Amino acid sequence: xxxxxxxPSPLEKAPPLYQNWISLAGMILAASxxxxxxxxxxxxxxxxxxxxxxxxxxxxVAPAFLVTGLALIVIGILVERRQRRKLAPGEVPxxxxxxxxxxxxxxxxxxxxxxxxxxxxxxxxxxxQTYHFTESVTFCGKTCHTVMLPEYTAYQxxxxxxxxxxxxHIGPGAGWFVKSKLSGTYQVYATIFNKYPKPIPxxxxxxxxxxxxxxxxxxPQKFYGNAERVNTHYLNDEVNTAWTIxxxxxxxxxxxxWGQVGGIHWHMNIADKxxxxxxxxxxxxxxxxxxxxxxxxxxxxxxAGSELSGAQVDSATPRRMxxxxxxxxxxxxxxxxxxxxxxxxxTGRISTALPFVKRNAVALLTAEYETTPDALQAIADGFxxxxxxxxxxxxIGQAAAELQRIYQENFFPEMKVSWRAYxxxxxxxxxxxxxxxxxxxxxxxxxxxISHACNACHIILSQGSGPEPQLISPEGMExxxxxxxxxxxxxxxxxxxxxxxxx
Numbered sequence: 001x002x003x004x005x006x007x008p009s010p011l012e013k014a015p016p017l018y019q020n021w022i023s024l025a026g027m028i029l030a031a032s033x034x035x036x037x038x039x040x041x042x043x044x045x046x047x048x049x050x051x052x053x054x055x056x057x058x059x060x061v062a063p064a065f066l067v068t069g070l071a072l073i074v075i076g077i078l079v080e081r082r083q084r085r086k087l088a089p090g091e092v093p094x095x096x097x098x099x100x101x102x103x104x105x106x107x108x109x110x111x112x113x114x115x116x117x118x119x120x121x122x123x124x125x126x127x128x129q130t131y132h133f134t135e136s137v138t139f140c141g142k143t144c145h146t147v148m149l150p151e152y153t154a155y156q157x158x159x160x161x162x163x164x165x166x167x168x169h170i171g172p173g174a175g176w177f178v179k180s181k182l183s184g185t186y187q188v189y190a191t192i193f194n195k196y197p198k199p200i201p202x203x204x205x206x207x208x209x210x211x212x213x214x215x216x217x218x219x220p221q222k223f224y225g226n227a228e229r230v231n232t233h234y235l236n237d238e239v240n241t242a243w244t245i246x247x248x249x250x251x252x253x254x255x256x257x258w259g260q261v262g263g264i265h266w267h268m269n270i271a272d273k274x275x276x277x278x279x280x281x282x283x284x285x286x287x288x289x290x291x292x293x294x295x296x297x298x299x300x301x302x303x304a305g306s307e308l309s310g311a312q313v314d315s316a317t318p319r320r321m322x323x324x325x326x327x328x329x330x331x332x333x334x335x336x337x338x339x340x341x342x343x344x345x346x347t348g349r350i351s352t353a354l355p356f357v358k359r360n361a362v363a364l365l366t367a368e369y370e371t372t373p374d375a376l377q378a379i380a381d382g383f384x385x386x387x388x389x390x391x392x393x394x395x396i397g398q399a400a401a402e403l404q405r406i407y408q409e410n411f412f413p414e415m416k417v418s419w420r421a422y423x424x425x426x427x428x429x430x431x432x433x434x435x436x437x438x439x440x441x442x443x444x445x446x447x448x449x450i451s452h453a454c455n456a457c458h459i460i461l462s463q464g465s466g467p468e469p470q471l472i473s474p475e476g477m478e479x480x481x482x483x484x485x486x487x488x489x490x491x492x493x494x495x496x497x498x499x500x501x502x503x
Contacts, residue, residue, distance in 0.1 A: 017077040017080045017081055017084075018073060018076065018077055018080075019080075020076045020077075020079065020080040021076070022072055022073075022075055022076030022079055022080075023072065023073045023075075023076030023077055023080070024076070025072055025076075026068075026069045026070065026071070026072025026073035026074075026075070026076060027069065027073060028069070028116075029065060029066075029068060029069030029072060030066055030069030030070050030072075030073065031069070032065075032069075033062055033063070033065035033066035033068075033069055034066055036062045036065070037062045037063060037066065040062055147191050147196055147200070147415075148200070149412065149415070150199075150332075150334070150412040150415050150417040151200075151332045153408075153409060153412075154331070154332040154333055154334060154409070154410070155331045155332055157409055158330070158331040158332070158333060159330075159331075160330060160331040161331075163217075163331075167213065167216075168213050168214070168330075168331065169204075169207070169208070169213075170208065171208050171212050171213045171216075198414075198415050198416045198417075199415055199416045199417045199421040199422070200415075201281070202282070202328075202422060203282070203283060203324070203328060207324070209322060210322040210323035210324050211322060214322075214323045214324070214327075214330075215323075218323070220253070220255075220265060220268045220270055221253075221255045221257075221258065221270060222253075222255075222258060223251055223252065223253040223255075223258075223259075223263075223265040223268070224251065224252065224253040224255075224258045224259025224260070224263075225251055225252075225259060226248050226249060226250055226251055226252075226263075227248075227249045227251050228246065228247070228248055228249070228461075229246070229247045229248075229249055229458075230244065230245075230246050230247075231244070231245050231246075231247070232244045232342060232346050233245075233338075233342055233482070234341070234342055234345050234346075234352070234358040235358065235482060235483075236356070236358055236359040236362075237356070238355045238356055239352070239355070240345065240352040240354075240355075240356070240357055240358045241465050241482075242346075242352075242465055243463070243464065243465050243482040244462070244463065244464065244465070244468075244469040245460065245462075245463045245469075246460070246461040246462045246463070246469060246472070247458045247459065247460060247461065248458060248459040248461055248476075249264065249457065249458050250262070250263040250264060250456075250457055250458060250459070251263050251264055251265055252264055252265050252266055253265050253266070253268075253270065255270050255271065256271075263457070264326075264457055267321055267325075267326070268321075268322070268323070271293075271294040272291060272292065272293050272294060273291070273292040273320065274289070274290075274291055274320070274321040275289070275290045275291075275292075275318040275319065275320050275321065276288060276289045276290070276318060276319060276321060276437070277308065277313065277316045277318050277319070278319070279306070282423060283319075283325070283436075284423055284431070284432055284436060285306075285436070286303070286436045286437055287302060287303040287306035287307065287308055288300070288301070288302055288303075288308050288313065288316075288318075289301040289302075289437055289442055289450065290318060299444050299448065300444060300445070301437075301442040301443060301444050301448070301449075301450050302442065302443065302444075303439070303441050303442050304441045304442075304443060305441075325425065326425050326426055326433070326434075327425075327426055328423075328424065328425045328426070329422060329424045329425075329426070332422070333424065334410045334411075334417065334418055334419045334421070334422060335406070335409075335410050335419060336419040336430055336499075336500025336501065337361070337362040337365035337366050337406075337419075337500060337501050338362055338430075338498075338500050338501070338502070339430075339500065340365070340406045340410060341358055341361045341362055341365070341406075342358075344361075344402050344403075344406065345357070345358060349398065349399075349402040350398075350399045350402050350403075351391070351395050351398070351399060353391060353395065354387055354390070354391055354395065354396070354399060355390065357399065360382075360383075360386055361399070361403055362501060362502065364378070364379050364382045364383070364403060365379075365403065365406065365407060365411070365501075366501035366502075368413075369411075369413050370413060371413055371414060372407070372408065372411070372412070372413060372414070374413075375407050375411065375413065376404045376407065376408070379400060379403045379404050379407060380400050380404065383396055383399060383400040383403070384396065384400070387399075419500050420500070420501075428493065428494055428495065429494045429495065429498050430494075430495055430498055430499065430500040431495050432493060432495055433495075434457065435452075435493045435494075435495070437450050438450055438451060438452055438456065438457075439452060439493065440452030454478075454479055455476060459476035460473075460476055460477040460478070460479060461473060461474070461476065461477070462477070463477060463479070463480055464480070465482075
């Protein structure tokens with residue numbers, strides 16, 4: 001008589017309620033998850049660095065599977081109990097029995113043990129590989145955030161290209177990782193259903209304070225002294241005249257132990273606190289500034305004609321200034337056509353032998369295109385038509401290829417992304433930047449004015465074209481505009497005329 005048809009003994013006890021397939025699956029899941037938790041904790045301890053993704057995998061994801069497995073065990077018991085109530089009185093449910101005296105049972109047990117061991121080993125290895133993949137730039141830039149292609153492309157060509165996304169956007173610890181993901185729930189929905197805005201708006205509201213991310217590498221207490229900057233611009237004339245400005249930037253600092261307090265990095269909350277209220281979402285219009293010095297003295301400055309009432313100030317939440325209020329595009333920089341063309345010409349990738357090449361290059365880059373392929377074709381055709389017969393084909397082709405590269409790295413018409421979409425607050429040439437506060441219009445109640453002087457942040461050592469940039473003035477020069485516009489440059493901010501797509 002087969003085992004399945006054996007009649008149970010009247011004295012035979014019913015097997016435990018957890019002996020059912022649902023509870024068995026829960027046991028396997030719970031055991032695997034518990035093993036994965038132990039493996040991840042070991043990896044976390046052994047890695048030597050705090051990782052937000054490791055924290056979320058170790059203390060949220062893996063335990064969630066563990067809890068699910070335990071829940072399945074309970075569900076299986078409840079289902080089994082309900083089924084047993086339907087049995088006749090004295091009837092005992094039959095379950096498979098393991099008898100190691102039988103070769104078939106012994107072989108099955110060995111096979112099951114080997115499979116379980118391999119499964120657990122694979123779980124540990126998979127947990128480790130999952131951790132590394134979720135830490136990668138590929139995961140952030142491609143797998144999950146395909147809508148962020150413009151940011152991913154710009155990041156790859158930035159000074160922070162070797163810094164992973166999570167180091168700046170999240171930082172160490174699971175807390176900020178969870179916070180950032182929870183706040184992005186709607187963005188997930190918007191991405192799936194193609195409801196996200198184009199371009200993606202900035203600044204990011206839930207970005208971690210720079211003191212907890214940027215300052216892990218950039219130590220503001222050590223900022224001091226000056227730094228030289230040499231900027232070469234090419235004019236829109238036929239010979240593409242080079243105009244060079246050599247500046248001595250007053251980096252300065254706020255820690256008297258390392259240098260004189262002052263300069264650009266005085267703003268960095270080392271000893272003084274700078275707060276402001278912006279009138280717009282992009283933080284480009286700042287009518288109210290409050291400074292609290294190291295002695296606790298408070299000075300409030302308001303822009304003439306845009307003063308905020310007491311009620312408006314009370315209802316607003318002043319933002320404490322940090323790194324990204326000036327360095328707001330540290331890794332995702334979309335170069336304006338004028339700047340990109342200057343760099344390409346200065347490095348020889350576009351020849352100055354092509355007449356009016358600066359002007360024509362900027363015109364092709366700033367034209368409106370529906371898609372990137374349309375733009376690349378128009379740039380190639382435009383250069384070929386403009387310079388046919390004026391230069392050899394190799395020079396024309398190299399210049400056109402360089403412009404196509406510039407376009408692909410800085411323009412994304414499908415997402416409506418270009419330099420226009422994201423103001424760069426570093427400097428004041430193409431966007432208000434420093435002039436948001438340093439416009440000479442912000443005045444305190446006792447008559448103090450936030451400085452508008454050029455030499456507050458930099459000294460012009462030399463300027464001009466030809467041999468002029470070699471003549472350096474240690475005391476500094478007054479700015480001289482490369483085009484004779486009289487005193488207009490004193491009366492309006494640079495960004496009024498210099499939009500990045502023309503001058």
